[in-house]
Each structure stands twice: as structure tokens, then as C-alpha cells.
Amino acid sequence: MKLRIFTLLCISLIAAPFATTSFAADPHKDITNLTSDKCGKCHEEIYDQWKGSMHAQSTALKDPIHGTFYSAVVGDPKAEGVKTGKGKYPVCLQCHAPAAAKAGSTKLDAKPAYNEGVNCISCHTLTKFKGTKKPGGGLQLGMQAYEYSKSALQGPMGTVKDRDHLKKYGQDVASNAGLMRTSDLCMGCHDQRNNGNEISLCQTGSEVDMAGGSTTCQTCHMPTTDDGITNHAMMGGHMAKMVARGLVLTIKASKAGDKVKAVVKLQNLLPHAFPTGAPFRNFYVMIDAFDKDGKKLWSNTKSHPMKDDKKAMFMYTLGDENHKPTSPPKATQVLGDTRLKPNETRELLYEIASAGVVSIKATAYYDLLLNPIKKKFGDKLPADVKQPKVIARADVTL
Numbered sequence: 001m002k003l004r005i006f007t008l009l010c011i012s013l014i015a016a017p018f019a020t021t022s023f024a025a026d027p028h029k030d031i032t033n034l035t036s037d038k039c040g041k042c043h044e045e046i047y048d049q050w051k052g053s054m055h056a057q058s059t060a061l062k063d064p065i066h067g068t069f070y071s072a073v074v075g076d077p078k079a080e081g082v083k084t085g086k087g088k089y090p091v092c093l094q095c096h097a098p099a100a101a102k103a104g105s106t107k108l109d110a111k112p113a114y115n116e117g118v119n120c121i122s123c124h125t126l127t128k129f130k131g132t133k134k135p136g137g138g139l140q141l142g143m144q145a146y147e148y149s150k151s152a153l154q155g156p157m158g159t160v161k162d163r164d165h166l167k168k169y170g171q172d173v174a175s176n177a178g179l180m181r182t183s184d185l186c187m188g189c190h191d192q193r194n195n196g197n198e199i200s201l202c203q204t205g206s207e208v209d210m211a212g213g214s215t216t217c218q219t220c221h222m223p224t225t226d227d228g229i230t231n232h233a234m235m236g237g238h239m240a241k242m243v244a245r246g247l248v249l250t251i252k253a254s255k256a257g258d259k260v261k262a263v264v265k266l267q268n269l270l271p272h273a274f275p276t277g278a279p280f281r282n283f284y285v286m287i288d289a290f291d292k293d294g295k296k297l298w299s300n301t302k303s304h305p306m307k308d309d310k311k312a313m314f315m316y317t318l319g320d321e322n323h324k325p326t327s328p329p330k331a332t333q334v335l336g337d338t339r340l341k342p343n344e345t346r347e348l349l350y351e352i353a354s355a356g357v358v359s360i361k362a363t364a365y366y367d368l369l370l371n372p373i374k375k376k377f378g379d380k381l382p383a384d385v386k387q388p389k390v391i392a393r394a395d396v397t398l
């Protein structure tokens, strides 16, 4: 574990009588807006992992995809007093900028903590998950779904004797395994979220059967590293290698007369949908048949499966009153959901003219955004997030 305790201890011992550090011992000190670099002074490795995560990029000023939608749907992330069309505080900030939401501010550059997104304090001061359903009906999301402390850090094990050095520099850590070790910790922000028309958008928790609870979100998303710490990099859709681990792709083929019958099998290994999350996440499979010289004789699509092979397209389709596909904020109904359900296995069948065919290849691509959204916001988005990524390959020789 890379803790800089020793150095810090020495510096503090020398400096303590002369300087008041920003991390002074006081159990009642309000640490709501404490920035993560303060924790990172000792928890160096965790800080670095977090810094590279989408949790640290979740605000409209940092995440170009969220920023583009936020500006289009809500308004200027640097302005104070921004209200939604219905005159309310923008709910987005309850999950994407928790420190700003706690203060009721919409000016994300007003304090460094506001623009840190889901930072150390956002998670490590949560004391209780209340659920995302309001007692009187409707949803309570993000920070509204939790009770949280202004001063007491929460951890999976809590203070033990050799850990009370925290008392010297800052807050003690309370034991809260019931929250920190379970999926409840994630659910306020990851359970579900509706647009203004009650249509389900970013969702994950609502896809998972929580009964049993034997596998938690942390099991996969916060694995233990080889030096015994909890990885806070929180890999997901922005890391193709992580996405790849959720899917098994295989292909079988057999000749029957002048046809080749190919069976492409897709197995979702996850307790949530594949892909999960934001409504525009999608994946698709391209299948090609080749002759002995490697020349392509057949493909399942001429351009993109979304256009001419819908069964190889795995997506969530939102629509308007006229049953026309539309963007998440405008949707009034769900037109279709062809993503793989939790733990689902699906087979795609193809009949290909067999003349000359000696091999068939299947390649699965994951795309953070659907093509119509790329078209609409394309110039505002960096090239990398628009690029589909290969997440699985399989081939068969006849």
C-alpha cells in the first residue's frame, strides 16, 4: 500500500505547532466540500485510480457526452440559479455533481469540490440508503436517496486501534459495512432514472434481481488489487476491455446442401443488461463469410446492422407519440429493447450460399453512442467516444 503516512507524520509533527492544516482534527468539522487530493495525500493509489475514473469526470464541465446533453437539456453549467423547464433544481446534479447538489448550487466552477463529480466525500460520507422511491410516489435520486453526514467518514471496516491516526489529521472512519460492502451504496445513482415523461433512461439496478444479493456491484467493479486495496478505477463502458468481459461470443457452422447454416451465440455473463447504463449504449455483430483466398463472399450487413440486420443490433430504442425514434430527453415511450437481458443467451441464425465459403467470422462492436446521436452532436464530441470498439471475435472453418 502506498501510504505517505510516515513523511506526512514527520512533516506534521514539525509543522503542527505553527500551521493549521486544512485537515485538522475536529470531529465536528464540516468536510462536505473537502477535495479528494486531501485524501490522496495518504491514499495515493486509490486517488490515482479514482482520478482516471468516470466518477472523477462526471460533471458537465468534464465529461463531453454528459456536458453536451446537460447544456442542451438544462443550461449553462457555469451559471448559478439554473432551473429546468418545470422550474426545478436540475436533478442531473444529484448524481453527476453531488457536492453542488448538497449546496443547491448550479455553478459548477464555484468550488473545486463541485466540479470533482463523484468524489471521495460523495461516497465516504453516505450513512444510509433510503431507496429511490419517494414515500408519497415518484423518485428520489442521487443524493436525495441517501442520508449523509457532514463530518463522519464511512468505511467498510471502521476504526481499529492502529487506525486512529486519522483522528490526528482528520475525521475518524465509522464502520458501515452494511452500506459500503453492498450494492445499496451504488443504487441511489445507478438504480434507475426517468426523463420528464417518466420514461426510464440510465438504469442498471432496476435490471438486476437484488434478492439473494450474493454478487454485489463492488465484486466486479471494485476488485481487490494485488497489494490488497480496493480498486477505485470503476471500469465500465469507457473501457472496452471491461465491456469485453461481460460477453461470450461463439460461432458454429455446418453445410446443408447449397447452404451453410451458421449459428452465432451470444451469452451475457452479467447480472445486469448487456450493455447496461445510458440509453444510447449499444453493441452489434458483423458476420462475414470468406473463400479460400480470404476474399469476402457474404456479409450480414451492407453498412450497419442497425439498418439492414436488426437481429444483430442490441439497443434500447426510445420513441415519441408518433412512434418515431427520438432522443432520451424527448422520449414518451420505449419502442424496443433488444439488449441482452441479465444472464441471457441468444442465438442468431444465418443461411449463407455455400459456394466457395471456407470460413466465417463474427466480430462484436461496442458503441457508447447510437449513430443518430453522433450525427446530431458529432462536432461537439471528441473522436474517441464516437469510435466503436471491438469487444469479441469468433471464427469457424468449414
Ligand code: HEC
Residues within 6 Å of the ligand: 003, 005, 008, 023, 034, 038, 039, 040, 041, 042, 043, 120, 121, 124, 153, 154, 155, 156, 157, 158, 159, 163, 165, 166, 169, 170, 173, 174, 175, 176
Ligand atoms: C493522514 C493520512 C490520511 C488521510 C489524509 C486520509 N486517510 Fe484514510 N486512512 C489512512 C490510513 C493509514 C488508514 C488505514 C489503512 C488501512 O489499514 O486500511 C485509512 C483508512 C481509511 C478508510 C478505511 C476504513 C475502513 O473502514 O476500513 C477509509 C474509507 C478512508 N481512510 C477514507 C479516507 C478519505 C475519504 C479521506 C479524505 C477525506 C482520507 N481517508 C484521508 C490515512 C489517511
Ligand code: HEC
Residues within 6 Å of the ligand: 036, 039, 040, 043, 046, 047, 050, 051, 055, 118, 119, 120, 121, 122, 123, 124, 155, 156, 180, 181, 185, 218, 222, 228, 229, 230, 231, 232
Ligand atoms: C463510488 C463510491 C466511492 C468513491 C467515489 C470512493 N470510494 Fe473509497 N470505497 C468505496 C467502497 C464501496 C469501498 C469498500 C469496498 C469493499 O470493501 O467492499 C471503498 C473503500 C475505500 C477504502 C478502504 C481501503 C480499501 O482499499 O478497501 C479507502 C481507504 C477508500 N475507499 C478511500 C477512498 C478515497 C481516498 C477516495 C477518493 C479518491 C474514494 N475512496 C472514493 C466507494 C467509493
Ligand code: HEC
Residues within 6 Å of the ligand: 054, 055, 057, 058, 059, 063, 066, 094, 095, 096, 098, 118, 122, 123, 142, 143, 185, 186, 187, 188, 189, 190, 217, 218, 221, 222, 234, 235, 236, 237, 238, 239
Ligand atoms: C453519487 C452518485 C454515484 C454513486 C453513489 C455511484 N456512482 Fe457510479 N457513476 C455515477 C455517475 C454520475 C456516473 C457517470 C459518469 C459519466 O459518464 O459522466 C457513474 C459511472 C459509473 C460507471 C461507468 C464507468 C464508465 O466507463 O462509463 C460504473 C461502472 C460505476 N459508476 C459503478 C459504480 C458502482 C459499482 C458504485 C457503487 C460502489 C457506484 N458507481 C456509485 C454516479 C454514482
Ligand code: HEC
Residues within 6 Å of the ligand: 183, 186, 190, 204, 205, 208, 215, 216, 217, 218, 219, 220, 221, 235, 236, 237, 238, 242, 243, 244, 245, 246, 269, 270, 271, 272, 273, 274, 275, 276, 277, 278, 281
Ligand atoms: C459479474 C460482474 C458484474 C457485476 C456483479 C456488476 N457488473 Fe456492472 N458491468 C460489468 C461489465 C463486464 C460491464 C461492461 C458491459 C456492459 O456495459 O454491460 C459492466 C458495465 C456497467 C456499467 C457501465 C454502463 C455504461 O454506460 O458505461 C455500469 C454503470 C455498471 N456496470 C453498474 C453496475 C452496478 C450498479 C452493479 C450492481 C447492481 C453492477 N454493475 C454489477 C460487470 C458487472
Ligand code: HEC
Residues within 6 Å of the ligand: 063, 065, 066, 067, 069, 070, 073, 074, 090, 091, 092, 093, 094, 095, 096, 141, 142, 188, 189, 190, 191, 192, 193, 202, 203, 204, 276, 277, 278, 279, 368
Ligand atoms: C439517478 C442518477 C442520475 C441522474 C439524476 C442523471 N444521471 Fe446521467 N448518468 C447517471 C449514471 C450512473 C451514468 C453512467 C452510467 C450509465 O450509463 O448508467 C450516467 C450517464 C449519463 C450520460 C452518458 C455519459 C457518458 O460519458 O457517456 C449522459 C449524457 C447523462 N448521464 C446525462 C444526464 C443528464 C442531462 C441528466 C439530467 C437531465 C442526468 N444524466 C441525470 C446517473 C444519473
